[in-house]
Amino acid sequence: MKSFTKHLSIKTKEKMEMINITSQVEQAVRESGIKEGLCLVNSMHITSSVFVNDEESGLKQDFLDWLEKLAPYNVEKYRHNLTGEDNAHAHLKRTIMGREAVVAITEGRLDFGPWEQIFYGEFDGQRNKRVLIKVIGE
Numbered sequence: 040m041k042s043f044t045k046h047l048s049i050k051t052k053e054k055m056e057m058i059n060i061t062s063q064v065e066q067a068v069r070e071s072g073i074k075e076g077l078c079l080v081n082s083m084h085i086t087s088s089v090f091v092n093d094e095e096s097g098l099k100q101d102f103l104d105w106l107e108k109l110a111p112y113n114v115e116k117y118r119h120n121l122t123g124e125d126n127a128h129a130h131l132k133r134t135i136m137g138r139e140a141v142v143a144i145t146e147g148r149l150d151f152g153p154w155e156q157i158f159y160g161e162f163d164g165q166r167n168k169r170v171l172i173k174v175i176g177e
């Protein structure tokens with residue numbers, strides 16, 4: 040079995056943003072040379088997320104609106120913010136959206152269902168963050 044590792048560097052323009060990273064992950068799979076296996080993609084930061092869903096601008100905004108209702112930005116509301124931070128909401132949003140995505144590789148390509156894409160969700164952005172891509176297989 041072979042493995043291949045690549046890191047993406049991401050710095051969002053907005054504090055909260057969702058970025059389609061499918062093409063970068065597909066490129067890493069090609070670079071790996073692995074034809075059959077699995078591709079793990081995970082955020083290396085506790086206030087951001089990686090998930091699979093549909094590429095549609097309305098849906099991405101719906102996610103951001105929904106997350107804001109579940110875990111609103113409110114400095115006075117969270118105990119974590121008493122430590123001097125203001126990003127408790129981002130930790131909660133990350134937990135809701137998840138840490139990583141695992142996608143099968145078949146015949147050298149990501150084996151997606153209809154409309155599936157890989158997204159990086161940022162909830163405390165405008166600073167450098169990393170995403171790990173780990174491809175394993177043969």
